[in-house]
Amino acid sequence: MPDQPCSGGLAPAAPFTADERVAVYKAIQTRRDVRDQFLPDPLPDDVVARLLEAAHAAPSVGFMQPWSFILVRDAQVKERAWDAFARANDEAAAMFPDAQQERYRSLKLEGIRKAPLSLCVTCDPDRAGPVVLGRTHNPRMDAFSTVCAVQNLWLAARAEGVGVGWVSIFRDADVRDLLGIPERIEIIAWLCLGYVDALYEEPELAVKGWRLRLPLDELVFRDRWGTR
Numbered sequence: 001m002p003d004q005p006c007s008g009g010l011a012p013a014a015p016f017t018a019d020e021r022v023a024v025y026k027a028i029q030t031r032r033d034v035r036d037q038f039l040p041d042p043l044p045d046d047v048v049a050r051l052l053e054a055a056h057a058a059p060s061v062g063f064m065q066p067w068s069f070i071l072v073r074d075a076q077v078k079e080r081a082w083d084a085f086a087r088a089n090d091e092a093a094a095m096f097p098d099a100q101q102e103r104y105r106s107l108k109l110e111g112i113r114k115a116p117l118s119l120c121v122t123c124d125p126d127r128a129g130p131v132v133l134g135r136t137h138n139p140r141m142d143a144f145s146t147v148c149a150v151q152n153l154w155l156a157a158r159a160e161g162v163g164v165g166w167v168s169i170f171r172d173a174d175v176r177d178l179l180g181i182p183e184r185i186e187i188i189a190w191l192c193l194g195y196v197d198a199l200y201e202e203p204e205l206a207v208k209g210w211r212l213r214l215p216l217d218e219l220v221f222r223d224r225w226g227t228r
């Protein structure tokens with residue numbers, strides 16, 4: 001049974017003013033993944049609400065809005081999340097070639113204990129029933145939609161002076177147990193959030209010599225894969 005339509009028609013879609021455009025590109029270009037620059041100040045509820053609204057405004061396949069957000073402020077829960085990270089990070093280090101392991105271990109790859117707020121973002125594949133417009137031929141589209149929500153939040157956070165760090169070095173089961181997430185729900189992201197007073201000008205992994213940004217023109221093809 002379809003829902004009742006909501007009100008709303010077409011609104012003018014003029015380009016942004018020059019200042020507005022500058023602000024949008026500034027958020028995109030200066031957004032960073034934050035690990036160590038978090039300040040301890042708690043995030044005000046209204047700021048958190050705006051960030052969640054930004055996430056919730058993301059595009060989603062069939063408008064299924066598959067995301068949920070678990071706000072984690074409890075120090076003990078964060079401590080256990082850090083333990084899970086530390087175990088996984090040891091396993092991760094051993095996966096790299098010997099020559100890279102020392103450098104890997106020198107990188108700080110999370111801010112779980114330092115950030116005042118952690119946010120676990122999940123994806124419910126059943127949010128809009130079994131057959132979803134746009135997901136019929138590609139079941140990963142619900143997860144991709146949830147990642148769009150993360151990116152919206154990340155950009156809005158930059159505008160608010162709030163740093164965000166994505167931590168993915170976990171065994172899925174550890175986060176699931178810790179937060180009581182049912183098996184059918186997919187864990188998409190563990191995000192660390194907090195005010196920051198400094199951000200790297202370039203990705204920290206590039207600054208630390210782990211990996212550089214690729215030239216864009218090597219990634220753009222004309223009409224056919226591999227054709228420039």
Ligand SMILES: Cc1cc2c(cc1C)N(C[C@H](O)[C@H](O)[C@H](O)COP(=O)(O)O)c1[nH]c(=O)[nH]c(=O)c1N2
Pocket residue numbers: 031032033034035108109110166167168169202203204205
């Ligand atoms: C899906 C996903 C997962 C992770 C990340 C990102 C994304 C998109 N990133 C952050 C990543 O290292 C960072 O985005 C890049 O290095 C580029 O830097 P900026 O985000 O531009 O600062 C990340 N960083 C980190 O220190 N620990 C992590 O576990 C992860 N995991």
